[in-house]
Amino acid sequence: MAGKGTDGGTPESLGYAVKRLVLGRPLINDQLTSEKLSKPVALGVLAPDAISSTAYGTEMILLELLPFAALAAFALLLPVTGVILCILVLVAASYRQVVMTYTRAGGSYVVARDNFGPRVAQIAAAALLIDYVVTVAVQAAAGTVAVVSAVRSLGPYSLEITVGVVVVMCVANLRGLREAGRPFAIATYFFVVMMTLMIGTGLVREILGDLPRYDTANISGLIPIEQGDGLVMGATILVLLRAFANGGASLTGVEAISNTVGVFRDPAGANARKVLTIMAGILAFLLAGVAWLAYETHSAPYSAGYPSVLSEIARAVFGDGVLGHVLYALVQISTAAILFTGANTSFNGFPALANFVAEDRFLPRQLTKRGHRLVFSNGIVILAVLSVGLLVLTGGSVEALVPFYAIGVFTGFAMAGYGLTKHHLVRKEPGWQRRTAINLSAGILSTIVVAIFAIAKFTEGAWLVVVVFPILVIVLMRLNREYRAEAAILENFRTNRPELVDYAHHQVFILVNSVDLAVLEAIRYGHGLRADDMVAVHFMIDEAQADRVRERWEHFGLRVPLRVIDCPERRLNRAAQDLACDAVTPDGRTNVTVLLPRRTYAPVIGRVLHDRTADRMAKAISRVPHAAATIVPYDVQARIRATFPDMIEERITREVEKVQARIAHGDDERVREYENPTPLQQVIAVDGVLAGHRAVIEGRVLEVEDIINAGKRIRSVLVGDDSGRIRVTFGPGRGGDDIEPGQIVRITGKAHQTGSRPTGIANPDYVIVENDGQDK
Helix, strand or coil, X not given: CCCCCCCCCCCCCHHHHHHHHHHCCCCCHHHCCCCCECHHHHHHHHCHHHHHHHHCHHHHHHHHHHHHHCCHHHHHHHHHHHHHHHHHHHHHHHHHHHHHHCCCCCCHHHHHHHHHCHHHHHHHHHHHHHHHHHHHHHHHHHHHHHHHHHCHHHHHHHHHHHHHHHHHHHHHHHCCCCCCCHHHHHHHHXXXXXXXXXXXXXXXXXXHCCCCCCCHHHCCCECCCCCCCCCCCCXXXXXXXXXXHHHXXXXXXXXXXXXXXXXXXXXXXXXXXXXXXXXXXXXXXXXXXXXXXXXXXXXXXXXXXXXXXXHHHHHHHHCCCHHHHHHHHHHHHHHHHHHHHHHHHHHHHHHXXXXXXXXXXXXXXXXXXXXXXXXXXXXXXXXXXXXXHHHHHHCCCHHHHHHHHHHHHHHHHHHHHXXXXXXXXXXXXXXXXXXXXXXXXXXXXXXXXXXXXXXXXXXXXXXXXXXXXXXXXXXHHHHHHHHHHHHHHHCCCCCCCCCCCCCXXXXXXXXXXCCCHHHHHHHHHHHHCCCCCCEEEEEECCHHHXXXXXXXHHHCCCCCCEEEEEXXXXXXXXXHHHHHHHHCCCCCCCCEEEEEEEEECCHHHHHHHCCCHHHHHHHHHXXXXXXXXXXXXXXXXXXXXXXXXXXXXXXXXXXXXXXXXXXXXXXXXXXXXXXXXCCCCCXXXXXXXXXXXXXXXXXXXXXXEEEEECCEEEXXXXXXXXXEEEEEEECXXXXXXXXXXXXXXXXXXXXXXXXXXXXXXXXXXXXXXXXXXXXX
């Protein structure tokens, strides 16, 4: 049939045409490559986020000190910077161990997940996700400050410029812009060279005695400065803590290398550790150098936010000559370049981390999908929208954004420190005492910094992070619970039951993206169509997922043949349409029916956690003559309600149904059914049990043990099925005496949890089941 394929006669949709115009031709899966970086290139590519913070770190400290300590603020600047450098040394030492121990992507998230379980790891996930969002806003805003410091006529348009830069980055990354590359490394090295030249020139001029110093009393536009001779004037402890908190933003980005260890050439861990050490050394040198030059030149921040302190330092150091103007311009160009590059690194880090967390089922699955150009498009768009929203909320002010910044950063530091502390305490490898001391110190110190930020900067915006942070963690937990409940219904069905259908050979296409009860329902429906042939089809987007589908198909012995079709451009709608076109004969005498299993979920949260792929594919198939698409629904939410009736959402739903029944029917039998529900819970696999929720499982008794505790007997029973095992305990006088090894028992009870997995059920109700399925 003519018109098949992307270049055939079937017209493309207007939306796809616009997407292709903006983003270019789609890339196929084979073009997805992972470039391994040498140490010099890796330093240039991964260090911008950290090194670029020297462009605004010193200025953030002075913004807090100058209004209270007057010119003594410049003297206080150096010890505050010294404390920050000490923290840098400790954090870098901790992360040197992280990159050697955990060579996968994920950084503090992986450390926390492996040592504390996936739930606790969501604290690190929330911290990193917030950090990535704020990084885009801060770095882009600071880059704009560097631009308007050199071209002051652009100052009134700072917010518009910053938002425009973020939008351009978003589009560029949607087109497949790669983080790994020499252009990004050039920006880093260019900045380091110019800053080193500036610090060196300033040192020489200071030795020669001709380094100028600004007279802050006679410069208009500066932030308010109390003029006086006192050493600390009004610099109270709170002011010093606020200045330290602001300066802590200079350490953002130190964790970037631990998030991307996998991009290093082998040996990845050793190479990452060397690059991390060099990066920390460069960062320390530049922080100390800029702080010292600010102290010597008395460069102060302006109320308008520009020109920057770094800009004023460069003007003082290089002077007013032609060469000085050229060098000043190069400093501003290099500063803007590395800041914008640092902002762009988040467009690689945020989608990758979101994909990682979504694979663990703590974020919507849509974040795991690669888009038109093989990038995680959904994550890129979400990051851009959140960053632009934050910029608009704060007016694009770096000072206003900093309170949002370091809480997430130092929370990640703390989780990495505590995670490695547990790692060393458990494994006790050679030298574990020293390593434990370093990581525990880094964790405790980072926690103290978070507390200082939350208290000292609470009224300046930190309150928003303090509120949003726990809410985000709770949301991640809630999404995971919903996914696990769905999996308990769909995926973890019991396999030790008789086959539900005596499968025969019929005709129909059943589109399969996984093997679960929804697919079995579609197969059962397909048998009823009495067609000439029936084939299951899986469109392969991810080879590993296709292998899992094949394995589960063979494991369950499904007699319907499974065909795997490569879908390298990931255009499922087009692939389904082409499948129908290929099956329809030119004479129009063949009729094709395509069955699409669709899982129906809770109305609100279901739309967040799942897309509507089946609806879109059915629409595409319906355009093919002599072809029809049938959606076969499977109500997951109803089965969740039957299986986990004690979930808070289900209790609320039942209460709402009671009210609705009273309104609709009055005091009759139907209302009494709602008042006294007797739900029949579905039997699920052992692996589907959710901690804290009542469930029904059925399995074979593998082990029975009587334990004497304080003179009382406790019966411990190990029950298992094909999916896993769980320990069931009966206290004194709570039953279990008639349970013996080899029996099949049905257990009804609430599981408790230790760590990240359900570990047992205490004092449940139970029924002993005979092998033929009849109750004893």
